[in-house]
Amino acid sequence: MHPAIKLRHLRAFLDIAASGSLTAAARAQGITQPALSRSLAELEDLLGAPLFLRQGRRLHLTEAGAAFREAAARALQMLDAGAAALRPGAGAGRLRVGVLPTAAGQLFPRVALAFAQRAPQVTLAVETGPHSHLVSLLRAGEIELMIGRLPEPGDMAGLRFDHLYEDRIALVSRAAHPRIGQPAEAALAACPLILPPQSALIRRAVEDYLLARDIRAAPMIETAALAVGRGVLAGSDALWFISHGVVADELARGVLVEWPTGAAALAGAVGLTRRQADTASPALELLVRLTRRLART
Structure with missing residues (x-):
């Protein structure tokens, strides 16, 4: 070299x-x-x-x-492992995982609590952020597992994906929205829109849905952050396209309401993404087993 x-x-x-x-x-x-x-x-x-x-x-x-x-990915992993070997105990008791927004609200908190009961000596070090950021961390060996939507085919080289469940893209608004009861298409044509960021995996599916219905309005804001989206919805008549898993608690409590879109294409696989060449530690295997079990409940 x-x-x-x-x-x-x-x-x-x-x-x-x-x-x-x-x-x-x-x-x-x-x-x-x-x-x-x-x-x-x-x-x-x-x-x-x-x-x-x-x-x-x-x-x-x-x-x-x-x-x-x-x-390059293998080289960085080996360098990280070599550096850790010079500091005995520095990496012990830590499991580094990345969690995408679709799994961060409901699934992962339950997994983390179950993991803490089974392996109290291990600290879960959790990274969040956009898909591209977490895939980069995974390839560099800075996280050992990513939980969330299936990566794009072009990002899967050297990685493997284990399917957990399907998560739909929801169209949501505040509960007191003045157009509740109208068809979603009519409301979308008249109301401000909140879309996922350009970097979000679900953005293309949302754009295709809107284009097929000739809805071309520029979004008022782009975000996948629950606190931001929820706050903007509370103060406006906006409609937000977002992964159902992000807003599931708000929907269950009646803070937000979901509008039926009738689009089967607005769904995608959620699962576990790991590097193909890695040998899982006992802590990682435990986390994977718990995630699979809790994803079924």
């Missing part, structure tokens, strides 16, 4: 590969897009091969890029 290749090059490359976007990867790393672009250009120059092809606004791995991603 060229001696000028640095860890920052590898992390930049893996983040871009996970998100397919320079903007999203730069945001995840906390650096500017031009700085990230320079790191990628340097890496491609040092390797002597293009790693990505640009198609519209998305970056797709070349054949060389796909092969290098596997090697």
Whole structure:
């Protein structure tokens, strides 16, 4: 390997590969897009091969890029393991997991409580955030498991997904919305919209639903954060497309109401994503078993 290749090059490359976007990867790393672009250009120059092809606004791995991603991910995992081995006990008693919003509200709290009863000596270190960020952490070995929606096919190289259940995309509003009782399409055409962020896995399905009904209004706000969405709904007549798992408690309490959309396509698989090559620790196996059991109840 060229001696000028640095860890920052590898992390930049893996983040871009996970998100397919320079903007999203730069945001995840906390650096500017031009700085990230320079790191990628340097890496491609040092390797002597293009790693990505640009198609519209998305970056797709070349054949060389796909092969290098596997090697780079394994290299970072081995470096992390080697560093941890120099600090005996530093990583003991911690299990690092990533939780996407669709599983963060109802499923994961029950899993965490059950895990704490079974393995009180192990601390769950939980990361949250957008899908691209958590996939990047998973590939880099900074989390051992991701719980949430099925990643895009282009993100699945070197990963495996275990299906738990299907989670629909819900259209919700405040309980006292003045148009309750009207068809969802009529309300969508007349009311402000809250959409998931561009980086959210469910965004494309929502856009396809709206396009098929010729609803083209720009969203008032984009968010998958429960506190933000709930607060905006409480003070407006907006309608929010969001994973049902995010708002399940609010719907059960009657704080929010769900509008029937009649669209079977507004659903997706939720499950466990891990690296294919990993050997699970006893703590991780316990967490996986508990998650599978509680997802069925």
